[in-house]
Amino acid sequence: MxxxxxxxxxxxxxxxxxxxxxxxxxxxxxxxxxxxxxxxxxxxxxxxxxxSKKRLIEALVERHLREFDDALRKLEADHSECPNALALALLELVSCEEPVHKPHASGMLAAIAEDPSFLDPVRGYRRDLLDRLIASSGDVASALIVFLAVEGLRSMQLFGTDTLGASERAAVFARMKTLLRVPEPA
Amino acid sequence: MxxxxxxxxxxxxxxxxxxxxxxxxxxxxxxxxxxxxxxxxxxxxxxxxxxSKKRLIEALVERHLREFDDALRKLEADHSECPNALALALLELVSCEEPVHKPHASGMLAAIAEDPSFLDPVRGYRRDLLDRLIASSGDVASALIVFLAVEGLRSMQLFGTDTLGASERAAVFARMKTLLRVPEPA
DNA sequence: ATTACTGTACCGTCCGGACGGTAATGTCAA
DNA sequence: TTGACATTACCGTCCGGACGGTACAGTAAT
Missing domain, CATH: 1.10.10 (Arc Repressor Mutant, subunit A)
Structure with a gap:
């Protein structure tokens, strides 16, 4: 303080x-x-x-959640005119070269290692996110696909398993946008 | 023996x-x-x-990989007539109620906790899988989307974050099949 | 006087791993 | 068929070290 x-x-x-x-x-x-x-x-x-160690790890999780949410809200505001602003923001957040959550990845692993229930707040946050995504999208199925793909990319980044090349990431990103019927900006 | x-x-x-x-x-x-x-x-x-503990954990990872691959190959054989057999098999494998990999989830977490490099064999396996998926699919982007979504669902099951309901899972499954241009079986 | 520490000394517990047995089950030559 | 030895699959104990946490006296800045 x-x-x-x-x-x-x-x-x-x-x-x-x-x-x-x-x-x-x-x-x-x-x-x-x-x-x-x-x-x-x-x-x-x-x-x-x-x-205590417990408090330290809780702080690790809180910080991750806070910074992820801040970054997401900022990106969402950039697309406020678009109906699929949230989905777009999510896609941008995870597919950029240095996502906000990447530096926190190993801290999250430490939390899981200590006790998976440290991630309960994260679970809650994700479910809210999914609900918002479904609500903001006309099509439930494509909202779910976007959510799962984002979750997949995030988990690969979490484990350092991010075997996708930049071109592959770009291809998914583009295809996902057409899935959401968002016109390409050029 | x-x-x-x-x-x-x-x-x-x-x-x-x-x-x-x-x-x-x-x-x-x-x-x-x-x-x-x-x-x-x-x-x-x-x-x-x-x-040693290291050997024990390696065995945990090997067992997971072996059983996952066995189950996948079995499902793939069931769709051997279809060009997207692998993608279909993957989708079925992760979207069923009790996937083979689910009971091993906490064992995998133990491996990550001990040392994330225990998952190197898993990384290799996944990349091979992705390459096979891309090769067997005409469309790279949709292969990637399927792969990422599968990975997302798997990671949610791994963390016990599987907040999707059965109907939601079914919806993604169905949509993914149309993405792959697989005709509905009735 | 309060805040935000430092540094040291401890305590009880737990943990990986090494090690010396040992009982049961072969194997095989005399 | 019997004694001699080998192998397998385990038991139970011990040790050196690390770990989380406590306690507390001191200090420098505000």
Whole structure:
């Protein structure tokens, strides 16, 4: 609740450190000691910011959800004139080269590793998203296809299994837009 | 290398126990002690069958891959007359109520938790699958969409995030078949 | 005086793995 | 057919180390 400088807050540094460590040593092996050292503070300092490992991981999930939603809403606003704004925003969000959620991927894996129920908030968010998508689209089936494809691309990014090339991603993106009967912008 | 009786082998029991424990205590918290106890043998006995935790987890991944591939090939054979046999088989495999891979889900999470690189064989398999799918389909874009949607459904099943209802799953399935220009069977 | 830490010292627990048995089941030569 | 040894499939214990968390005294800035 301060930080006037351009420096990152301790909380932020800790979250970043936990994510990085998860990628380096495996999601199941992030220890408080290691996270603290990586974030450049003492274990006491870490425990001051997050009173338990559970809280730390919850924060990881909350941060991911918040940043994902912010980015999505911004993109949706860009297409506010279009009836399929949400679907379009989703597609853009996941098919760009550096999606907002990608840096958080290994942190999410750490949460799953610790206890899959940490993802309950994510489950809720996704279902809401799907409902909004269905409501905003005339066609339920194509809304579902878009949702599933987005989920597929996201999961591949989560596991680092993103074997699709840029051209392939572009092809799906284009086809998906025709599926939604969105005219190409040129 | 024996087992004439109808009983499960120790290896099998261990694999089942590890998967069940992963679901119960969280993928990061399966210990050799607990797995052994659950499988009804001692830790020494477990280590006899799998000389290290790493080997145990590798076996979990191999088993998943093998059973998935078996099931897929069987379904593919059922549609051998159709040019999109592979795509159809994939869709059927993931959209049925109890997919073969679902019971293995928490075991896969345990593998990811321990070290995401355990999934390297899975990555390879998926890329091959995608290539076969593209080759067998005239249209690259729709092959990609099917692949991504399948991957999305699979990841939802993996995380227990499978919020889709049966009717929704059926709707996507049907739409996907028209995408592939497969005639409805009645 | 409060906030935001640092640093050290601990505690109890758990964990992977090594290891030394051992009972049952072959195998095979004398 | 019997004794000698090998192999298989396991048991139970032990150890060194790591981990989450606690406690607490100190400190520098506001």
């Amino acid at each position: 301060s930080v006037r400088t351009g420096e990152l807050s301790s909380r932020e540094r800790i979250l970043i450190a936990a994510t990085a460590l998860s990628k380096e040593v495996g999601p199941a092996h992030i220890s408080l000691d290691a996270v603290a050292a990586r974030a450049g503070l003492s274990k006491g300092g870490l425990l001051y910011n997050f009173p | 024996s087992v004439r009786t109808g009983e499960l082998s120790s290896r099998e029991r261990i694999l089942i126990a590890a998967t069940a424990l992963s679901k119960e205590v969280g993928p990061a918290h399966i210990s050799l002690d607990a797995v052994a106890a659950r499988a009804g043998l001692s830790k020494g006995g477990l280590l006899y069958n799998f000389p």
